[in-house]
Amino acid sequence: MAGHPSPPTPLPILGEGGETEHGLRTPKYATRNTQYVVRSTEHALGMTVDAARTEEHPMSEIAQEMDIQLEVESQEELELARMRHSAAHVMAQAVLEMFPDAKLAIGPAIENGFYYDFDLPRSLTPDDLGKIEERMREIRAAAYPFVRKEIAREEALAMFADQPYKLEIIHDLPEDAVISTYTHDGFTDLCRGPHVADTSQIGHFKLLNVAGAYWRGDEKRPMLQRIYGTSWRSEEELAAYLHRLEEAQRRDHRRLGRELDLFSVSEEIGAGLILWHPKGALIRHLIERFETDEHLKRGYQLVYTPHIASAEIYKRSGHLETYQENMYAPMDIDGTPYYLKPMNCPGHIMIYNSHVRSYRDLPIRLAELGTVYRYERSGTLHGMLRVRGFTQDDAHIFCRPDQLHGEIMGVLDLAMFFARVFGYEYKAFLATRPEKSIGSDENWERATATLAAALRDMGMAYAMDPGAGAFYGPKIDIKFLDSLGREWTGPTIQVDFNLPERFDVSYVGEDGERHRAVMIHRTVLGSMERFVGGLIEHFAGAFPVWLAPVQAEIIPIADRHLPYAQQVAARLVEAGLRAEVDDSSDRMQAKIRRAQLQRVPYMLVVGDKEAEAEAVAVRLRTNENLGPMPLADFIALAREMNDTKSLALTRDAS
RNA sequence: GCCGAUGUAGCUCAGCUGGCAGAGCAGGUGUUUCGUAAACACCAGGUCGUCGGUUCGAAUCCGACCAUCGGCUCCA
The missing domain is CATH 3.30.930.10 (Bira Bifunctional Protein; Domain 2)
Known part of the structure; x- marks a missing residue:
């Protein structure tokens, strides 16, 4: 099997939908974000990643080419994309009404929503978004029909004479391309479509934010203002999506990193340099x-x-040729430049x-x-x-x-x-x-x-x-x-x-x-x-037992239970587990709350009954209460979960 | 690096058009000893990101820089 790579196997996961199962966008920097958006859009169009990529379209173009002529894999996805793309048009109309001099760039449907890029005389404020949104609602209520029209290239050039970005798109279209426009309520946009029948069908939407974006993704081209919005079939779906966005925010590693005391970044140490706190360092060490x-x-x-190496080696490796912009300036050691290693x-x-x-x-x-x-x-x-x-x-x-x-x-x-x-x-x-x-x-x-x-x-x-x-x-x-x-x-x-x-x-x-x-x-x-x-x-901060910085928080009900709590802790530590006694003067409820917030997998409540029976009352961070069990049994359970690197807290749980 | 926003106590945030810096939580001390997600009281805590400017007077107005946030571009 030499020569050519085999044809790509269709990727089942993409078949699940450009949107992820939960409709969330991949966090910035987690992976190549733009690529992700492209994939989603491609998928909505039923294109394979292969097909889209080989044509080497920049993302914006692929995303823009919403076209019903393309083979569609799922009717449902096409309809969603169509709805969102139409919402982008409605938004463009609202913006153009607000800024008659606005220059329109592109406005595709993306995963979970849409955006539109504008060249505007001034920066948009959150206030503006509210106004635009309001106007969009009016347009939606009026149910203006979307009308497609195919036009000649000359006609298109004349029609968009005062829209430089549109002109550029037209110029870049192949000679034999069908040029079409879509019009609703007197607003016409260069567009291959498809669109919904009328503006009442643009879904339940919300404008999310404004951001800068280069024209055609090229940092040498003008910086435009991009408005992101989301749109869904029903009010419930919209609410659910916004709720999921909040959920994603709740899991933000920067926030959890602080709350769980895992890591920090210090302005005085320098940007982009991580300080691993004891608990974060422990997790890293275990991994x-x-x-x-x-x-x-x-x-x-x-x-x-070594962490530094002579310029000689990076000359030979080619890093100084191809990678220097990512390398820090050299330091002089006895007349020879040395670099911090980038690889x-x-x-x-x-x-x-x-x-x-x-x-x-x-x-x-x-x-x-x-x-x-x-x-x-x-x-x-x-x-x-x-x-x-x-x-x-x-x-x-x-x-x-x-x-x-x-x-x-x-x-x-x-x-x-x-x-x-x-x-x-x-x-x-x-x-x-x-x-x-x-x-x-x-x-x-x-x-x-x-x-x-x-x-x-x-x-x-x-x-x-x-x-x-x-x-x-x-x-x-x-x-x-x-x-x-x-x-x-x-x-x-x-x-x-x-x-x-x-x-x-x-x-x-x-x-x-x-x-x-x-x-x-x-x-x-x-x-x-x-x-x-x-x-x-x-894990939303709730690490599996084997990685949890504190695996068991021992919670004495009253001070008189402290000696027993210490004894329990000693037994756990002896068994190779990470345990901690909450010896604060707080009430038990407060101790439980604190352990919950720290996502400690096991909370061991000990009072008179437990001390007498050499037992612990086991509460899980999932809010389940296992009730009292012999200490030895708990140790066996926790060790098993730890040693098997189980993702669950108990044997039967999934 | 670019576009936009933000920077006030450890954290979350008040502080209107310039006139003595505030709250809740966290922290400390004391009281409380309590059965599954926040007991009570008191105390302490800030060069208002940094530097410069305007002003009798700047957290507040202006400028530069730094950092962070949302994106773009790029990437492990």
Whole structure:
């Protein structure tokens, strides 16, 4: 099976709908947001990701091309998108009435709603949104019909003569394109459609926010004002969506990070640099320990490499050519510039190259929890999800070409194992050669085919992500889907042709000759920062027992129960559990409340009865009350949940 | 980096058009000893993001910078 990658398997998860199961948008920085929106829109149109991507449309264009001519996978989705797209038109009318000089850009339907980009004489205020919304309601009430009209190119150019963005769109349309307009209540927009019959059908909507957005997503083009709105079939669905937005806010890792005392960012230390507090650090440590052990079991070897390195190595690796804008300025050490490391690869390669390697030594899998520093533009920083210093669970696999397939399968297996432990669903993407890339066509094709074959042999459905590979090789991106159905950066597996050449990474074959080794870059969790940030939101702060910083809060009812409470704590600690006694002078109710807010899995209430019977009254953070049980039984339960890394708090719970 | 908004006590937020900085929660002390999500009282806590300007007087007006938030672009 050489030559071409197999055709993409349709991705079942996309079949669930562009909207996630719960209708929530993926958090910013969790994964490539724009791509997500594109996918959703593509899906609403029934296009495959492949088809949309190969045409290399910028997101805005794809999103704009709502066209009934496209094959639609689900009638329901088409109708939703149509409704939302129509709402965008109605919004544009309202804005144009308010600002007669407004220049209109584009206004597509997106996941859960719509937006429209405008070039306006002044900045919009939240007040304006209210007015626009009000006017939209009037337009909806009037039930103006949407009228489609196909027009000649010249006519279109004349009609939109004072709308420069529309003119640009018309100019960019292919010669034979059908140009159509949609008109309602005297407002006409260049649009391929489709639309609902009249403005009464634009759904129950709410305008959410105003944001800046570059024309055509290009930072060199004008900055427009984008109004985001959401629209739903019924008032109830709208209310439910707004409620889900609030729920997502309640889980925001930045908020929970503070409330649960997991991490902070200090302006004095610097933006984008995470301070891990004891509880956050404990969670990270537990994950790292688990992950490290698992890697050792799977034949990886641990290494450590320095945080700074001479410019020489980054010259040779090509980082100074292709990655310098992400690297911090060098420091001078005895006349030689040294850089903070932005990646771990060069160090691992140096370790590989420290010996002559035989084909019998391969594969060599070098793993490091490697801390790297990358310059990120100030506007992009976001809690733990987008930072300037982070620790990757990085590894580089050096192998023979004939081992590549098996090694990739091994990484995929590891990735699926981790997804299961943390309770994530996932979906896979195969990213192929970008325009700016190096290496021979043959290498690219072979590597891409190998990745595709490994995915297939692991029985993993995947979608193509054309042109999204690294410049040095294709990759598999796996997205974790959290409990709200949102996407998070997950494992990535990259095949690299570049560095093995640059560093002459080789092995001696059976034939006694030197051969070029194949190199795989891979990370399973991504970075500890982003992964833990995502985990906080995934679990809404209620970590499974094995990760909970405090597993059991012991709550004495009165001070006279303190000695027994201490005794219980000692027994738990002895059993390897993390327990804490609430010895404050608060009432029991307040202690329970505090433990609840801290998402402590088990609350052990101890009073006279328990002290006498050497028991604990077990309350779960789910508000379930298990009642009194012998201390030994509780220890057995908690240990079992801990040791099996169960996502549940009790044996029978799911 | 760009567009817009915001920055007052550890947290959430008041403080109208310039005139002595406030509340609740958290914290400390004391009282209370209580059976499954907040007992009561008292106390302490702030260079109002930073720097500069206007003014008799600035948390409040102006400017620059820093940080954060919502997006764009980019990414682990």
